[in-house]
Amino acid sequence: KAGVTQTPRYLIKTRGQQVTLSCSPISGHRSVSWYQQTPGQGLQFLFEYFSETQRNKGNFPGRFSGRQFSNSRSEMNVSTLELGDSALYLCASSPEGFGGTSYEQYFGPGTRLTVT
């Protein structure tokens, strides 16, 4: 079974631009979560989508948004990029949502975003 895939793997953007990252979960997984990882803040939860609905959201500004399609693929969008948005963005999928008792996450390789 193929793992979680993320595209693109590397991205360089200029401050003020917007960016869209894509995540394809493991086949059959309905939950997709997004995380931001930086050296200073570590891994921080952005949001979780389950069956096309955002179920949980972390403490990030509204510039960070996402969506999930009927095939469970998910996209994350960051508008008006800031230098501090430079990070590794990780996507994880799970067969269950946050409320599932055996919720276990499988991570993709990440997208390295650099904002200049």
Next chain:
Amino acid sequence: KQEVTQIPAALSVPEGENLVLNCSFTDSAIYNLQWFRQDPGKGLTSLLLIQSSQREQTSGRLNASLDKSSGRSTLYIAASQPGDSATYLCAVRVGMRFGAGTRLTVKP
């Protein structure tokens, strides 16, 4: 608010040693706890998942324990190898809070 702490932040051991990584959390009302490893610049690889009703899980040379009442989990690695060198992170759910990780180096 759930806080997750991992001690030590970094650890260097010679090959063959048994070692213990620690994870503590402030709110014992968790659904489960998951241990991951992360290689530099890469995503996370799931190692072990412990449900809140379980006390431990084992996979090969790895054993993870969970004590909800004291807010602690330990990851035991037996007979460490250079290939075990990575950053190890624990995550607790509700809300998926991650620790900052322990950077492990196993020297040949």
